[in-house]
Amino acid sequence: MATIYEVSKLAGVSLATVSRVMNNNANVSDATREKVTRAMTELGYRPNSIAQSLASNCSNSVGLLVSELHGPFYGPMMSGIETAFRKQGKHVIIAAGHSNEEREQQAIEFLISRNCDALILHVEAISDDYLIELSKGKTPFVLINRYIAELSSRCIILDNVKGGYLAAKYVLEQGHTDIAYISGPLWKKDAQDRLTGHKQALAEYNLSFNEQLLYQGDFMEDGGAAGFQYLHNNGPQFTALICANDEMATGAMATARECKLKLPEQLSIMGYDNVFFTRHVYPPLSTINYPINEMGRMAADWVLSNVYQKNTPPLQTLFEPELIIRQSVLTHPQ
Amino acid sequence: MATIYEVSKLAGVSLATVSRVMNNNANVSDATREKVTRAMTELGYRPNSIAQSLASNCSNSVGLLVSELHGPFYGPMMSGIETAFRKQGKHVIIAAGHSNEEREQQAIEFLISRNCDALILHVEAISDDYLIELSKGKTPFVLINRYIAELSSRCIILDNVKGGYLAAKYVLEQGHTDIAYISGPLWKKDAQDRLTGHKQALAEYNLSFNEQLLYQGDFMEDGGAAGFQYLHNNGPQFTALICANDEMATGAMATARECKLKLPEQLSIMGYDNVFFTRHVYPPLSTINYPINEMGRMAADWVLSNVYQKNTPPLQTLFEPELIIRQSVLTHPQ
DNA sequence: TTGTACGCGTTATCAG
DNA sequence: CTGATAACGCGTACAA
Numbered sequence: 001m002a003t004i005y006e007v008s009k010l011a012g013v014s015l016a017t018v019s020r021v022m023n024n025n026a027n028v029s030d031a032t033r034e035k036v037t038r039a040m041t042e043l044g045y046r047p048n049s050i051a052q053s054l055a056s057n058c059s060n061s062v063g064l065l066v067s068e069l070h071g072p073f074y075g076p077m078m079s080g081i082e083t084a085f086r087k088q089g090k091h092v093i094i095a096a097g098h099s100n101e102e103r104e105q106q107a108i109e110f111l112i113s114r115n116c117d118a119l120i121l122h123v124e125a126i127s128d129d130y131l132i133e134l135s136k137g138k139t140p141f142v143l144i145n146r147y148i149a150e151l152s153s154r155c156i157i158l159d160n161v162k163g164g165y166l167a168a169k170y171v172l173e174q175g176h177t178d179i180a181y182i183s184g185p186l187w188k189k190d191a192q193d194r195l196t197g198h199k200q201a202l203a204e205y206n207l208s209f210n211e212q213l214l215y216q217g218d219f220m221e222d223g224g225a226a227g228f229q230y231l232h233n234n235g236p237q238f239t240a241l242i243c244a245n246d247e248m249a250t251g252a253m254a255t256a257r258e259c260k261l262k263l264p265e266q267l268s269i270m271g272y273d274n275v276f277f278t279r280h281v282y283p284p285l286s287t288i289n290y291p292i293n294e295m296g297r298m299a300a301d302w303v304l305s306n307v308y309q310k311n312t313p314p315l316q317t318l319f320e321p322e323l324i325i326r327q328s329v330l331t332h333p334q
Numbered sequence: 335m336a337t338i339y340e341v342s343k344l345a346g347v348s349l350a351t352v353s354r355v356m357n358n359n360a361n362v363s364d365a366t367r368e369k370v371t372r373a374m375t376e377l378g379y380r381p382n383s384i385a386q387s388l389a390s391n392c393s394n395s396v397g398l399l400v401s402e403l404h405g406p407f408y409g410p411m412m413s414g415i416e417t418a419f420r421k422q423g424k425h426v427i428i429a430a431g432h433s434n435e436e437r438e439q440q441a442i443e444f445l446i447s448r449n450c451d452a453l454i455l456h457v458e459a460i461s462d463d464y465l466i467e468l469s470k471g472k473t474p475f476v477l478i479n480r481y482i483a484e485l486s487s488r489c490i491i492l493d494n495v496k497g498g499y500l501a502a503k504y505v506l507e508q509g510h511t512d513i514a515y516i517s518g519p520l521w522k523k524d525a526q527d528r529l530t531g532h533k534q535a536l537a538e539y540n541l542s543f544n545e546q547l548l549y550q551g552d553f554m555e556d557g558g559a560a561g562f563q564y565l566h567n568n569g570p571q572f573t574a575l576i577c578a579n580d581e582m583a584t585g586a587m588a589t590a591r592e593c594k595l596k597l598p599e600q601l602s603i604m605g606y607d608n609v610f611f612t613r614h615v616y617p618p619l620s621t622i623n624y625p626i627n628e629m630g631r632m633a634a635d636w637v638l639s640n641v642y643q644k645n646t647p648p649l650q651t652l653f654e655p656e657l658i659i660r661q662s663v664l665t666h667p668q
Numbered sequence: 669t670t671g672t673a674c675g676c677g678t679t680a681t682c683a684g
Numbered sequence: 685c686t687g688a689t690a691a692c693g694c695g696t697a698c699a700a
Binding site for chain 2: 070083113250277282
C-alpha cells in the first residue's frame, strides 16, 4: 500500500504538501495540486484512516447503542443514522445494550474505548445520574427517546403525552367508554407520559380513569398477552383496549383470539409506535406513528453539527406523534 | 488522558514493559507487573486503541454489509454477529448496500478504507467477478447467503433446494395438487434453488410443474401482491400458494383477502424464512426456518478463526432449513 | 526479565 | 505557497 511518503517522492513535493491536497486545506497552487493528484492515482494511493485518526485525534467514528439490533423499532433508527453519516464519510460502530443496566454501561465503555468521536444512545436501563456523569466526560453524546432535564438539549424525544392523548381520543371518538389500558413499565418516562396523555383524553370526555382497567406491562409481546389475560379475567367489561406499544398490542391480540374473541368486532385494539409489521397483523392495527427514522437522522445531524461542525438543517429535539388509522378499532354501537 | 509513557514513569519501568503487561505477552515478573497495573489504575489509564491499531496494523474492527439495516431478516443476523465479536473485543462497523450494485461496491470500499480487518458481506447485486477479484485483495471476507464455487470455503449458506423441497412436500402432504408458486428473481441463486427444491417435491408426487402457476416475484411485499393478482386472474385454479419468502407471502395474503378470499379456508399459503412477524400475521404463516442468527454467528466465528486466530467451535458453512408449521396451510378436502 | 530505539502513516506547527 | 520536523500513542525487534 502506497503511503503519503511515496506520493510525495513521485510528485517531487514534500509530505506536507501531499497532506494539504488531501485535505483540500491550505492554499496549494493548481500546478502542484495537479502533480500530486496525478501521483496519487498513479500509485493507487489510499489514505490510511487510522494514521489520520491518530494524528488528527479524530476517529471519524460514532458509536450507536441500541437495545437490540433486531426488533422492529431499531432498524429504521439505525438506517436513518447510517445513511446520514456515510454521506459524510463517518462510520458507525454498533452495540447492543439489551435493556440491561450493566450491559448498557459496558457497551458505552466499549464504544468510548474505541475512540468514538460521539455516541448516539438509546438506553433504557441506565440511570440519569450515570448519564449526567457521562456528560462531563470528553465524549459527547445524544440521547434518543429519553429526557433528562439537565441534558435537555441533547435529548431527542417524541411528545409521548400527546401520543397517548391521540390514541385515547380516537378510541373515544368511536364511541367507546369502557377502555382498558396496558401500559409500559411505569418507571419509564415514556410509559408514564403515554398514560398521562391517555388520562387527559379521558378527562376531556368527562370519563374517570378506572384503575381496574389498567395493567402494567413490559413493552413486550408477553406483557401484552398477560395483560389481556388479566384484564379479561379480573377486570370490568371493556370494549376497547389500548396498548402502550405495538408489541404488546400484538400479544394481546393473539391472546384475545385464543379466548375466542372476534377481532375487531368484539374488541377494538389500539397500538403505539407504528412498527412496520402492524400493517400485517390481522386486523391491521391502528396505532400512533413514532417517526423513529427521522429522529435517528436528527441525532446524526446533531452530531454532525455539534461534533464535526458541519452545516445541517436546523436541529429539532421534540417530535410529534401522529394517529394512524387502520382497522383494529371499530365504532362502538350505542 | 494518561498515556503509556506516564504509566511507565510512575511505575518506574520502561515503555516496553508497560506494553508487555497490557498485552499479557512476554515474561514479566510478578513484581513489576504488579507495579505497572497499580500505576495504570492510579492514573486511570486507558489504552488508545487507535495508536494500538496503527502500531500493530490491526484495527480490531470488522465491517458488516447488509442490504438494509431495517427489515426483519437482517436484525437477527447483525445481532448474532455483534454479540460474537464484542465478546472478543472486536467492534463491528455497519453499512447498508440497499441491494444495489453501485451502493454495495461503495459500501465495500468504504469499509475497506476504514481499515477493517475483515468483512462480512450479505450482498445481492454485486457480481461474482467483483467478489472473486476482491478476494485477491488483502482484506479477507465471508459471504452470507451466497455461493461462489471459487470461494466456497467462505460461503455460509442455507440448503435452499432442501428448503424449497420441504415447503412443497408439506403442502403436498396436506393433499394439495394445484399449487401456485411465486418465486424470487430467478437470476438469484437462492431463488433458483428454492424453485428447484419445489419441483423436486412435485416430481416425487408424480406431479408435473405447471408453468402457468409460476410467477416471478422480487422477494418483496409488492411482488407477492402482484403475483397473487396475476395468478388469480390469469392462471388455472389453485388451492395452495407457496411463496419463496415471507414478505411476498404477506403481500399475497393481503391481496388475496382484498379479493374476498377467506384464508386459510379458500387458499393455503406457505412462506419461507421464518421472519419474526410471520407469527403475527393472520393466519399465522407456515414457513421454512432460515437460521440466520446462527449463520451470522458462524460468519463471526469464521472471522475470529481465520483472521484473528482465535479458537472457535468447528466451522460450518452449510445450514439446514426446517419446516415450521403454523396455521396458514389447511388439509385439502379430497 | 527489562530497556532502547525505531517504525506505523498522518497531521500540524513553524520557518522560509 | 512550500518544506522540514516534531508530534500522535503504542508495538516490537534487538540488545543488555
